[in-house]
Amino acid sequence: MATPPAVAQVFGGGPRSIAIHRLQTGESVNGTYWHDGRYDREMLRQLDWVMRDPRMSEATPMDPRLFDVLATVQARMGAQGEAWHVVSGYRAPETNAMRSRESRRVSRVSLHMSGMAADVQLTGRNSLQLARVAAEMQLGGVGLYRRDGFIHLDCGPARRW
Structure with a gap:
């Protein structure tokens, strides 16, 4: 798997770390997910x-490139360790279908179902600044949900909304 230029520019071949806190479950994980190539x-x-999907208590292998997107945006924002x-x-799929029936803002073919989005x-x-930095790097999709105070990041094709 080739390293995208923006990731290589930020990390070179060095280690990549990330800290994740899941709001719905209160669980956290913090550590190095890439080292020694x-x-x-x-x-x-x-x-x-x-x-994982807390509604179904179902996990899937996430695309590791998603963590590269998150770590790279975080580094560009000077927020390493946060x-x-x-x-x-x-x-x-059941959760996504339910959410797409509740809101037009949820795609029926969301990359969340493939473990490629967060x-x-x-x-x-x-959130606006985060979205701008992420969009400039062209690592994947970037959605800004200002009213809700979050952004969507994925490792699919570069696009924004």
Whole structure:
């Protein structure tokens, strides 16, 4: 898996770490998920569990590139060591279908169902500024939900809304 230029520019070949706090469950994980030129499988399993669909208590393997997006945005914001607060990570198809019936803002083919997206906040950081920094890096999709105080980040095609 090739490292995107923005990730390589920020981290080079060095370690990549992340801190995640899941708002719905109160669970947290903090550690290095990339070192010695590869992803750490045990750390990825821990991240998968914290990012699970709490409604279904169902986890899926998250795309590790999502953590690269989060870590890179965080580094560009000068917020290393701060925890991302996850509003939504993986969504089971049933959960996504229910949410898309409740709101037009939820895609029926959401990358959340593939473990490729997260809706997140960084405490004390402006969501508009986070979205701008993420969009400039062209690492994936960036959605701004100012009224709700979070942004959507994914490791799919670069786009914004």
